[in-house]
Structures are given as C-alpha cells and as structure tokens.
Amino acid sequence: MDDLHIERLWLANNLRNYNYIAVCRKTGEALVIDPFAVDQILVVVKQNSWTVKAVVNTHDHGDHIAGNADVITATGAPLLAPTNAAINNVDQWLNEGDQINLGESIVFDIIDTSGHTLPHISLLSNTQTPELLCGDTIFNAGAGNVHSGDAITLYETFENKISKLTDSTRIYPGHDYMQTNLEFTLSIEADNQAAKQMLQQANHHSPENQIITNIGQEKAFNTFLRLSETAVIKNLTNRYPELGAEPSRQAVFLKLRELRNNW
Numbered sequence: 001m002d003d004l005h006i007e008r009l010w011l012a013n014n015l016r017n018y019n020y021i022a023v024c025r026k027t028g029e030a031l032v033i034d035p036f037a038v039d040q041i042l043v044v045v046k047q048n049s050w051t052v053k054a055v056v057n058t059h060d061h062g063d064h065i066a067g068n069a070d071v072i073t074a075t076g077a078p079l080l081a082p083t084n085a086a087i088n089n090v091d092q093w094l095n096e097g098d099q100i101n102l103g104e105s106i107v108f109d110i111i112d113t114s115g116h117t118l119p120h121i122s123l124l125s126n127t128q129t130p131e132l133l134c135g136d137t138i139f140n141a142g143a144g145n146v147h148s149g150d151a152i153t154l155y156e157t158f159e160n161k162i163s164k165l166t167d168s169t170r171i172y173p174g175h176d177y178m179q180t181n182l183e184f185t186l187s188i189e190a191d192n193q194a195a196k197q198m199l200q201q202a203n204h205h206s207p208e209n210q211i212i213t214n215i216g217q218e219k220a221f222n223t224f225l226r227l228s229e230t231a232v233i234k235n236l237t238n239r240y241p242e243l244g245a246e247p248s249r250q251a252v253f254l255k256l257r258e259l260r261n262n263w
C-alpha cells in the first residue's frame with residue numbers, strides 16, 4: 001500500500017465542493033489542499049492526530065482559499081500558492097517543477113495546469129498509483145470553466161499535461177459534477193458505453209462516497225479528452241457547420257467548453 005492517503009471531505013454545499021487532506025500514513029504529516037470547510041478539516045485532523053505541514057492552494061477562487069487563515073491560525077502551517085495568484089500572506093510561491101515533500105518518501109510535483117484561472121497548479125504524487133490533486137482543472141468527466149481564465153490555455157493544459165499522465169493516475173477535483181458531466185458527454189456522444197456505465201454506477205453513490213476515477217477511465221468518457229473521436233466531431237460539425245469538415249482539436253475543445261457553459 002502506498003504511504004499516501006488522500007482524505008476527501010464532502011462539503012454538502014451548493015458549490016458541491018470537495019476539500020482534501022493529503023496524509024503520510026507513516027508519519028501523520030498532512031497537507032491541507034484548498035481549505036474551505038475549516039471546521040470539518042480541523043475535526044478530522046484532530047481525530048487522527050495528523051500534523052499539518054502546509055496549506056496549499058491550487059488557485060485563487062474564494063471557495064478554495066476562504067479557510068486559509070483559520071487553518072493556519074489553528075495549526076501554524078505555512079501557506080503555499082501559485083506564483084501570481086491573488087492570495088494574501090503566502091509564505092512560499094509555487095511554480096512548475098517545484099516539489100513538496102510529505103513524510104519520509106512522498107513527493108508531489110507541482111505542475112502548471114492554468115486555464116480555469118491564470119495561474120493554476122496541480123499536485124502530482126510520486127506514489128505507485130499517482131494521485132493528482134487538480135483543483136478545478138479536470139473534473140470527473142469534465143473540464144473546469146474558464147469564466148475567469150482562458151479557454152485556449154485550458155486546452156493546452158489538457159493536451160500537454162492532463163492527457164500525458166499515466167492511465168493509472170487518480171484525479172481529485174475540487175467539485176463533484178460527475179453526473180452532470182456524464183450527461184453532457186452523452187449529449188455529444190449518445191452511444192458512449194463507458195459514459196453510460198459510469199453514470200449508472202455514479203447514480204448509486206452519494207457525493208461523499210462518489211467513485212474516484214483515473215485518467216484511463218477519463219479518456220473513455222471525458223469528452224474534453226476525446227477531441228479526435230469521430231462521433232464527437234460528427235456531432236459538432238453537424239450542429240455547427242462553421243467549424244468546417246475537419247476542425248482542429250483546439251476548435252473542438254473550445255466548442256465543447258462553450259456548449260458546457262449552457263448545459
């Protein structure tokens with residue numbers, strides 16, 4: 001078993017947030033990621049006698065940083081956040097290529113996954129099963145919105161970073177949108193069997209116990225990772241002839257992102 005445990009907290013709020021605590025099973029050292037529900041976090045930390053080594057923000061949206069100050073006051077942990085994020089009292093700025101050590105053997109690589117916001121980082125563990133704490137970059141069966149970011153940058157993140165991860169990499173997004181995203185996939189690819197099966201399974205789980213997916217699974221039902229699928233292209237070019245007969249992968253991504261905004 002990997003030394004790394006990811007504790008997922010379901011916030012049961014309208015934004016459908018998850019909060020995460022990454023913990024070394026051997027030493028009890030912990031990273032609190034994007035704290036919002038401070039009370040929930042501190043109860044779990046205390047119950048398990050974990051030592052919070054750092055608070056890490058993936059990006060500067062309010063629902064990912066609102067708990068920073070209270071967790072820091074309670075634990076004395078330093079705050080780590082992406083360079084150029086609009087976040088106060090940061091002790092260490094993070095950039096692509098930086099690493100965060102946890103316990104004796106766990107290392108998280110910081111990867112730049114900008115697009116939902118500029119900047120945005122994700123944490124990728126070096127464990128046998130890689131774990132990706134991805135904020136609002138990739139969701140189960142979906143992609144982050146770009147209301148305060150940039151769609152082309154998010155496309156490049158999906159092409160150059162997310163789709164290059166090994167299939168066994170598990171993802172830990174900041175929100176639960178699993179079923180809505182799978183329904184969006186099926187609106188584009190009505191015959192996607194993997195999406196149908198996952199939707200059936202997901203419907204049997206409450207959000208606190210929702211299925212954790214990996215990149216291999218995502219490639220089968222996340223439409224933002226299926227930009228060259230004939231069925232996806234056909235659906236879009238039939239409905240939007242202005243895309244031309246052979247739209248680029250970027251054009252497909254941008255159209256999907258636009259459609260998902262109104263889904």
Ligand SMILES: [Zn+2]
Nearest residue numbers: 059061116136
């Ligand atoms: Zn966000």
